[in-house]
Amino acid sequence: xxxxxxFQKVWESHQVGQLENGQxxxxxxxxxxxxxxxxxAFGMLKERGLPVRYPERTFATVDHIVPTDxxxxxxxxxxxxxxxxxxxxxxxxxxxxxFDVGSGKQGIVHVVGPEQGLTQPGMTIACGDSHTSTHGAxxxxxFGVGTSQVRDLLATQTLALxxxxxxxxxxxxxxxxxxxxxxxxxxxIRKLGVNGGTGYAYEYAGDVFDSFSMEExxxxxxxxxxxxxxxxxxxxxxxxxxxxxxxxYSPAGIEWEKxxxxxxELASDEDCEYDDVVKFDASEISPTVxxxxxxxxxxxINENIPNPVNLSGTEETSVTxxxxxxxxEAGSPIKGTPIDVAFIGSCTNGRISDLxxxxxxxxxxxxxxxIKAIVVPGSQIVSKIAEEKGLDKAFINAGFEWRNxxxxxxxxxxxxxLVGDQLCASSSNRNFKGRQGSPTGRTMLMSPLMVxxxxxxxxxxxxxxxxxx
Amino acid sequence: MSGQxxxxxxxxxxxxxxxxxxxxxxxxxxxxxxxLFYDVRHDSNDNLTxxxxxxxxxxxxxxxxxxxxxxxxxxxxHAPQSLFRAGFRAIIAGNFxxxxxxxxxxxxxxxxxxxxxxxxxxxxxxxxxxSISVEIDLINSTIKVGDKDFLxxxxxxxxxxxxxxxxxxxxxxxxxxxDIEKVSTSLIYK
Numbered sequence: 193x194x195x196x197x198x199f200q201k202v203w204e205s206h207q208v209g210q211l212e213n214g215q216x217x218x219x220x221x222x223x224x225x226x227x228x229x230x231x232x233a234f235g236m237l238k239e240r241g242l243p244v245r246y247p248e249r250t251f252a253t254v255d256h257i258v259p260t261d262x263x264x265x266x267x268x269x270x271x272x273x274x275x276x277x278x279x280x281x282x283x284x285x286x287x288x289x290x291f292d293v294g295s296g297k298q299g300i301v302h303v304v305g306p307e308q309g310l311t312q313p314g315m316t317i318a319c320g321d322s323h324t325s326t327h328g329a330x331x332x333x334x335f336g337v338g339t340s341q342v343r344d345l346l347a348t349q350t351l352a353l354x355x356x357x358x359x360x361x362x363x364x365x366x367x368x369x370x371x372x373x374x375x376x377x378x379x380x381i382r383k384l385g386v387n388g389g390t391g392y393a394y395e396y397a398g399d400v401f402d403s404f405s406m407e408e409x410x411x412x413x414x415x416x417x418x419x420x421x422x423x424x425x426x427x428x429x430x431x432x433x434x435x436x437x438x439x440x441y442s443p444a445g446i447e448w449e450k451x452x453x454x455x456x457e458l459a460s461d462e463d464c465e466y467d468d469v470v471k472f473d474a475s476e477i478s479p480t481v482x483x484x485x486x487x488x489x490x491x492x493i494n495e496n497i498p499n500p501v502n503l504s505g506t507e508e509t510s511v512t513x514x515x516x517x518x519x520x521e522a523g524s525p526i527k528g529t530p531i532d533v534a535f536i537g538s539c540t541n542g543r544i545s546d547l548x549x550x551x552x553x554x555x556x557x558x559x560x561x562x563i564k565a566i567v568v569p570g571s572q573i574v575s576k577i578a579e580e581k582g583l584d585k586a587f588i589n590a591g592f593e594w595r596n597x598x599x600x601x602x603x604x605x606x607x608x609x610l611v612g613d614q615l616c617a618s619s620s621n622r623n624f625k626g627r628q629g630s631p632t633g634r635t636m637l638m639s640p641l642m643v644x645x646x647x648x649x650x651x652x653x654x655x656x657x658x659x660x661x
Numbered sequence: 662m663s664g665q666x667x668x669x670x671x672x673x674x675x676x677x678x679x680x681x682x683x684x685x686x687x688x689x690x691x692x693x694x695x696x697l698f699y700d701v702r703h704d705s706n707d708n709l710t711x712x713x714x715x716x717x718x719x720x721x722x723x724x725x726x727x728x729x730x731x732x733x734x735x736x737x738x739h740a741p742q743s744l745f746r747a748g749f750r751a752i753i754a755g756n757f758x759x760x761x762x763x764x765x766x767x768x769x770x771x772x773x774x775x776x777x778x779x780x781x782x783x784x785x786x787x788x789x790x791x792s793i794s795v796e797i798d799l800i801n802s803t804i805k806v807g808d809k810d811f812l813x814x815x816x817x818x819x820x821x822x823x824x825x826x827x828x829x830x831x832x833x834x835x836x837x838x839x840d841i842e843k844v845s846t847s848l849i850y851k
Contacts, residue, residue, distance in 0.1 A: 205847070205848070206844060206848075207844070208843075209837060211834075212833065214818045214821070215818050215830075219841060221848055221850055222850075228737075229738065232688065232689055240831075249851070256685075320736060321735075322735050322760060336760055337760070337763075338736055338741075338763065339739075339764075340738060340764065341764075347831065347834070348831075348834040348835055348837075349845065350837070350841055352833070386730060387729065387758065390756065420730070420758065443850075451850075506672055510673070603682045604683070605683060624675045624677045624678065625677070625700070627677050631705070632705070
């Protein structure tokens with residue numbers, strides 16, 4: 193039998209057939225939906241009189257537009273209110289399970305899927321959201337799709353797709369203290385570029401990914417798309433099984449034993465072929481911060497902001513454009529850049545371990561006066577666990593606002609927005625122009641602990657100095 | 662297809678820039694054309710800027726020309742929908758982010774890749790004479806402008822779908838009902 197990588201194994205087991213244009217008709221076993229990219233798809237279905245083919249394979253939650261500081265409906269934003277009601281109605285009419293705000297299980301779709309056990313090894317998973325790559329942490333092939341494809345999934349549970357090439361990215365050795373999964377993925381994107389992954393699935397491997405927790409793997413897989421890779425995954429192992437055991441939608445009893453048998457065959461075969469292999473040395477990675485307007489424009493905390501004078505061509509143009517937008521001085525240290533807002537949350541870094549890593553170090557620290565600092569748990573379950581552990585109090589005592597679950601200021605479709613040209617130290621995934629709700633707002637991406645260090649200092653700081661232990 | 666073209670400069674133009682998230686608070690795609698590139702077309706007082714898309718000479722443009730990695734970031738179909746609804750029928754760029762490319766083809770809006778030096782020539786021709794007709798010939802993979810011909814790239818399957826008028830795969834997907842069920846029952850998860 194020929195040796196295969198995980199991508200090939202999962203792809204083959206889900207192929208329905210070949211389409212006329214040469215693409216594959218691929219079965220997508222798990223479909224996740226949210227309020228922003230699904231209503232038009234339900235509308236298209238209705239227009240054609242088509243039913244939802246496998247309602248039991250689709251799960252919904254509401255995350256992008258939910259306010260994080262008001263609970264009662266109708267929401268003050270009538271558009272947001274209309275969107276949640278539309279999703280509720282669509283789910284009721286079609287029999288799709290909806291983790292609604294009153295369920296205690298609502299949250300960011302990429303946090304909810306794994307914590308419910310809906311995300312499992314060997315699955316194909318799609319969602320009308322580019323950060324669906326997150327679910328690859330479990331050895332699933334998971335990717336974002338557009339709304340017409342959400343329609344295709346609702347109607348047929350399949351998509352017309354072309355297979356991806358696979359690039360194995362190994363990070364070997366040990367990470368230094370204070371260096372997190374977020375720094376690893378920002379470093380990978382910095383080195384391979386925002387479009388380096390176009391046409392590829394990224395297989396993350398090596399000592400660092402082997403030793404990462406499931407939540408750390410999710411942080412890295414989450415940002416694959418920021419490197420242009422629609423899919424990012426880690427081969428499943430014992431940690432994957434341990435995480436999933438006992439989750440509400442995980443297989444149980446004899447089904448669990450069966451699942452483990454299948455899952456244990458999924459990992460890429462030793463000596464299988466890859467289209468490309470890239471290796472990084474973990475010891476070379478430091479806490480990383482973005483200085484520009486795309487996630488590859490990142491440097492280590494002790495480095496200086498690039499100077500376009502030393503560059504040429506399109507690189508010079510893009511650095512100049514970024515520095516102008518970010519109002520940063522070429523060649524100066526990034527450390528010490530004053531901030532206005534600090535945001536901890538998102539599908540990248542809004543999980544319990546992210547919050548715990550910060551909250552347990554806050555004793556004796558206060559958010560700098562004049563800085564708005566908010567913490568938005570990734571889900572209601574994350575929020576509940578955090579409150580049981582007293583993390584909410586640690587944040588509140590230090591001067592952070594403790595909010596309800598949602599996407600919040602990652603993309604600012606709810607009331608949490610930057611104002612004017614405010615600069616935000618953010619644990620989210622995109623630093624695009626205007627991303628956080630103000631057309632001139634500025635974003636610097638970093639790990640949650642680096643965000644906390646910035647909140648306390650009032651400026652970009654080295655978390656290893658602010659939290660020496 | 663042919664039409665006038667407008668150049669929107671820059672690499673890595675993301676879908677947040679094409680359509681800012683706040684305009685996605687809607688349950689249909691109607692009216693999205695109005696918000697295309699909103700934040701670069703308007704200043705802080707909501708007045709129109711000097712952006713190419715605001716210039717009367719480009720108001721009839723149906724082809725957009727841009728740089729590398731066009732449409733990166735969010736998977737929002739709102740981005741190609743807003744382009745389409747603003748009257749665009751094709752995009753010429755260095756290359757495209759994958760999800761944006763697929764979303765655009767599904768709308769029947771070709772996304773063709775052109776190398777930088779040809780793009781530069783094409784841009785200067787359209788800037789010199791905004792009314793000049795740009796013709797995209799999918800059969801021969803060429804862009805014709807005046808007496809100039811440029812060879813472009815597009816994924817073969819996408820080109821076939823566009824040429825056969827079958828860019829929307831839904832009917833073909835629906836027709837394989839039994840094969841779909843076979844795969845569904847073969848999987849260990851429901």
